[in-house]
Amino acid sequence: MTLSDLSVRRPVLATVFSLLIIAFGLIALTSLPLRELPDVDRPIVSVNATYPGASAEVVENQVTRIIEDQLSGIDGIDVIHSNSRDGRSSINIEFSLDRDLEDATNDVRNAVSRARGQLPPDLMSRSSAKPTPTPRRSSGIRWNRPRSIAIQLTDYAERYVVDRLAVLDGVANIQIGGSFRPALRIWLDTNAMAARGLTVQDIETALRAQNIELPAGYVQSQERDYQVRVARAFETPEQFERLPLRSGSDPNAVVVRLGDVARVEMAPEETRRIFRGNGNDQVGLGIVRQSRSNALQVGERVKAEIERIIPTLPPGTNMILTADSTVFIDRAIGRVGQVLLECTILVVLVIFLFLGSWRAAFIPAAVIPVCLIGAFLVMSVFGFSINLLTLLALVLAIGLVVDDSIIVLENVQRRVDTLGEPPLVAAERGAKQVFFAIVATSAVLVAVFTPLLFVRGYVGALFVELAVVIAGVIVISAFCALSLSPMMCSKLVKPARSSTKLTAFVDKTMGAVRASYRVSLEAALQTKALVFALFGAVVLMGGFLFSQLSSELTPPEDRGVIIVWAQAPEGSGFEYMSRVMGQVEEILASYVENGEAQRAMVMVPGFGDSGTNRFSSGMARVFFGRLGRSRPQRRRY
Numbered sequence: 001m002t003l004s005d006l007s008v009r010r011p012v013l014a015t016v017f018s019l020l021i022i023a024f025g026l027i028a029l030t031s032l033p034l035r036e037l038p039d040v041d042r043p044i045v046s047v048n049a050t051y052p053g054a055s056a057e058v059v060e061n062q063v064t065r066i067i068e069d070q071l072s073g074i075d076g077i078d079v080i081h082s083n084s085r086d087g088r089s090s091i092n093i094e095f096s097l098d099r100d101l102e103d104a105t106n107d108v109r110n111a112v113s114r115a116r117g118q119l120p121p122d123l124m125s126r127s128s129a130k131p132t133p134t135p136r137r138s139s140g141i142r143w144n145r146p147r148s149i150a151i152q153l154t155d156y157a158e159r160y161v162v163d164r165l166a167v168l169d170g171v172a173n174i175q176i177g178g179s180f181r182p183a184l185r186i187w188l189d190t191n192a193m194a195a196r197g198l199t200v201q202d203i204e205t206a207l208r209a210q211n212i213e214l215p216a217g218y219v220q221s222q223e224r225d226y227q228v229r230v231a232r233a234f235e236t237p238e239q240f241e242r243l244p245l246r247s248g249s250d251p252n253a254v255v256v257r258l259g260d261v262a263r264v265e266m267a268p269e270e271t272r273r274i275f276r277g278n279g280n281d282q283v284g285l286g287i288v289r290q291s292r293s294n295a296l297q298v299g300e301r302v303k304a305e306i307e308r309i310i311p312t313l314p315p316g317t318n319m320i321l322t323a324d325s326t327v328f329i330d331r332a333i334g335r336v337g338q339v340l341l342e343c344t345i346l347v348v349l350v351i352f353l354f355l356g357s358w359r360a361a362f363i364p365a366a367v368i369p370v371c372l373i374g375a376f377l378v379m380s381v382f383g384f385s386i387n388l389l390t391l392l393a394l395v396l397a398i399g400l401v402v403d404d405s406i407i408v409l410e411n412v413q414r415r416v417d418t419l420g421e422p423p424l425v426a427a428e429r430g431a432k433q434v435f436f437a438i439v440a441t442s443a444v445l446v447a448v449f450t451p452l453l454f455v456r457g458y459v460g461a462l463f464v465e466l467a468v469v470i471a472g473v474i475v476i477s478a479f480c481a482l483s484l485s486p487m488m489c490s491k492l493v494k495p496a497r498s499s500t501k502l503t504a505f506v507d508k509t510m511g512a513v514r515a516s517y518r519v520s521l522e523a524a525l526q527t528k529a530l531v532f533a534l535f536g537a538v539v540l541m542g543g544f545l546f547s548q549l550s551s552e553l554t555p556p557e558d559r560g561v562i563i564v565w566a567q568a569p570e571g572s573g574f575e576y577m578s579r580v581m582g583q584v585e586e587i588l589a590s591y592v593e594n595g596e597a598q599r600a601m602v603m604v605p606g607f608g609d610s611g612t613n614r615f616s617s618g619m620a621r622v623f624f625g626r627l628g629r630s631r632p633q634r635r636r637y
Contacts, residue, residue: 004408004431007483008424014487018370018480025373028380034294035387036329038465042078042094042458043101045108047071049089050124060084066118067091070111076104097461150180151268153283153317161285161309168301170293177284177603178275180268184240192261198245203258206245210234237264272574274581274604274618277322278592282601296333299326322599323623328559336391343398344368351402353506360413363488364405367480371401371473378472384465393469400445400474404438404481412489427490431482442478446471459553560624564588565617572616577604581618588622599623 007014049063064084068091071080076099081092095104154176162174188200211234219226234240241259258264275282289298303321310319347368352361372394376386384390412430415421421429452460452467524531564584568577581602588600604618 002432002435003479003482004435004486005428007487008428008431008490011487011491014483018484021370021374021377021476025375025377029373029376029386032376032379033385034296034329034333035385036295036332037387038385038389038462042097043099043104045093045095045101045105047089047091047093047108047112049091049119050087051089051120051122052087054087054120056084056086059087059089062120063089063123064091066115067112070115071108074104074107074111075099097458150281150283151182151266153314154179154181156314156317157283157285160312164309165285165287165302165305168298168305170289170298170301171287172290172293173288175286175288177286178273178282180270180273182266183269184237185265185267186240186258187263187265189261189263196246196256196261198256198261203245203262206243206258210243211240237266240264274578274602276585276603277599277601279585279589284601295326295329299324322601323561323621328557332388333386333391336388336395340372340391340395340398343395347398347402351406353502355409355413357494359492359494360409363409363485363492364402366488367401367405367477367484368398370480370484371397371476374476375469375473378469378476379465382465382468384469387465389463389466390469393466394473397470397473397477400470401477401480404441404478405485407434407438407441408481408485409489409493412486412493416493416495423493424490427486427493430489431486435482438478438481442474445474462553562622562624564620564622566619568616568618574604577616577618581620584618584620588620591622597622597624 007017047067049059049067051059051063054062064082067089068080068082071077071091071093074093076095077093078096079094081094083090093104093108095101157176157179162176165171166174186203188203193199193203215230217228219228234243241257241264243258245256245258245261275284287298287302289295306319306321313319344365348361348365351364352358355361375390375394375397378384379386379390408431411434412423412426415426415430416423419426449467449471452463454460455463566577566580566584568580581604585600585602588597588602591597592600599622601621601623602618603620605616
């Protein structure tokens, strides 16, 4: 007894099989992560070393090459990128896709530890793992503020805002841009120091010796224990100005205090920084989501939390959501879902036009939702995500999932019409008659996509989800064609009635197509040389056009953002880079003023640029109002 025989004789069992596929598929749908593309980014581990005062040549010879020699023996490395600059060495190690990130990070740290003995003693190094660029910035928040309250606003953000956003489900990290952390700055007066016979070392020694807070134990009584705390004597700039630096043995000698030889103030730890949006100084918060989280859900949680934070902000402070990458993902996924619905409707209409009966068209149409929802179960089993490629697989699979069901339906309808068999008998015999044909067809289709599983590298990892999802849907389609379709045929198939106007029109149109094809085929058989010549010309023309086409992994897309990078000569200072980015900001401001752009953001140094000589780069971002909006024409400056 085959599966089709069992389904026809036990219709409830066939129905339960399909309902189970739908139920488990819906359960899997709720747990699948949602992202734009599959998780195929390479594991990257970076090693950053700082050697203050050293030139780029010294850093290259004494730091970068030594570390690279130790890293070269690690397994699974594809590419090592290194960059040596004044006072800084940056090394990025890209591993193969099948390399575990945690193991790779440990191997890199061990290699750096082995190189410690050959590196300069005052070198500061740090290794960090970049699991994937998939923890993408899901949104960007800008705080408008004047520079005069930059310290207070940065402190407020770190104390009260960052923690509220970081604890949200799916949030991996919060990046702060344009922050000004408070620091006590001491400006020494060299003339006053020379008049009192003091050096910088004397002041440093006094600060280290007196600006301390030590544990003093506790006092124990019969009923309570009291913790003894030696409070720090210097906390405010005024208190530091009274810090004694040196006094002689004579009690009448004048005590030299820090305020006599220096100016003490509370100021930003780093003032050489620009972070502006539309000409206003700002503090930015970048929300980075976890790689396995649902981007749309994380974005909704962040937006909801921002709405709750805004009423609690200090007076005069405003929080604006300026960048949201989930908008593109939402619209792209929504558009693919719309195409999915359109394809389903078109498939059903085509089936109806050729079969001439809604009852018959409903049988292969019922297979479509079962297969598409069952595809989510396949994604969950293999650890995939809902992304553009897996949804594209569903779109491509719509035309494939109905093929097997149409074969069963056509054979059952033929037996009912020509042999006069009852629908129950025709369904059982007709499905058994095409059983191996359906299995063979499905096996061939699965074999077509199987080679994609063995393609290595980035391309192979990118399209493996596409291949597996289509193959899984084809298998589910074959199962439904041999279980659900025969059962429905036994209940819904009826003998063909007299022709209607619609069926007569379809038959007449197909007859004209067959007649036209017969005429063209007879003409081709009489002029074989011309047919071969046309075939060769088409092949040559196709090869020529193929050689002229440009190649790229993904097509260009309009995401409503333009990024401008500015790189100055090595050794350029902050003032020079600020002047250059000010000119860039003036150019971009014209787009904001005429309404072509929504916001223009400028920052110095550029994102991710740090180190001793980090002011040789800058970056600007231009945000447009909505996706697909017309961009300004290119201009020369």
